[in-house]
Structure formats: C-alpha cells, structure tokens
Amino acid sequence: MSSSMATVCSLRLCTTAIYRVWTPCSGLLTETPTLDELQHLLEILLCVAFSYAFPAFPETEKKNEEDMQFAEKYLEKYYKLKTEAEPIFKMKNSKAITDKIREMQEFFGLKVTGELDSKTLEVMKQSRCGIPDVGQFRTFPGSPRWTKTDLKYRILNYTPDMEPADVNEAIEKAWNVWSSVTPLKFTRVYEGDADIMISFAAGCKRIPMCQ
DSSP: OOHHHHHHHHHHHHHHHHHHHHHHHHTOOOSSOOHHHHHHHHHHHHHHHHHHHSOSOHHHHHHHHHHHHHHHHHHHHHHOOOOOOSGGGHHHHHHHHHHHHHHHHHHTTOOOOSSOOHHHHHHHTSOOBSSOSSSOOOSSTTOOOOSOSEEEEEEOOOOTTSOHHHHHHHHHHHHHHHHHHSSOEEEEOSSSOOSEEEOOOSSSTTOTTBO
C-alpha cells in the first residue's frame, strides 16, 4: 500500500469514528458517508478545536473587562452602586449595574440603553469634580446658611472659553431659576465683598472637592 493510500485510509478510519459519534448526538441519520463528506466534517471539527484553543481577540476581551471595572468604580463613587463579590450575587449585581448605567445616561442626556457603549464610557472618563451626581451630600462642613434672602454676587473674572456677555447671561438665568422657586433675590455688585464671589480658574487643584 502506498503512503498516499495509507494516509487516505487512516483519514477515513479516523473521520468515520468521529462521524459515528457525531451522528447520534446531532440526530443526523444518513447513509455511509463518502470520503469527501468525511474530510469536510474533519475540517469543521478542526476549526472548532482551533477556535477553543485560540480565543478571538484576547486584547479586546481584556480591554472590555478593564472598561467594565472602571465603570463599576465610577458608578460606585457617583451613583451609589453596591457591588457584590460573591459569585452567587453576580446576576443580581449585573442588573444593578445596568440600572445605574441607565441612571447615569439619563443624567447626562445620553441615549438610555443600560449598556456601556463608547459614548457612555467617554463621558465617564472626562475630568469632573468628585461630588456624586445623586444622593445627599454637602460641599461645606456644618451646612452654613445665609440669614438673609437678599444676596449680592460679584464676578471676579471671566473664562477665556466664553464671551463675557454670554457668561453674564448664563449666571443671570441661573439666579432667575432659584428666585422663581425660593425667596432669594440676587443683585450684582462690581466691587468690594459679596455674598457670592464667582471666579474661573484652570484645573481642579485649587478646588478641594475636585478629583
């Protein structure tokens, strides 16, 4: 017997054995397969074997896992996400993460899907202050309050990113929102001390509440 014939016979014996195991499990009832059919089956099985041996895009899977870990920490800090370490609670924890992602997307005006898409992750990675977006919190110890309702404010400087007129208009609109639902009244002054001193600065190092 030539070497090529021996190879063909060995291939036929090997794939026939595999085919006989495959057929009852898959529910396929056919006649004795041809050599071409057996070779095709073996190719399929080899593809499956290599797929398990070499997972597709391991770098992508690793990055997705890192992104999810980052998102969980973000949601813990700013949206009071409570994560569970025990495997038995993983399914429940997954639903909690989805709910918190939806809450965060709604807060930022994003499309509410509950999925960690690229736009949501981009917003999460932007620089921001360290105060949570939801829940009870204070920015100053002791909860200081004004003892009057007529408040004076002064704008010390302007941001280079906006026209001064636009800044003035935005601040006035903000005061009007407060005045419409509270007894507070805001009056602008141009020198001296004021109840509210407004200034613009680059970076967060000067502001303790910023990260």
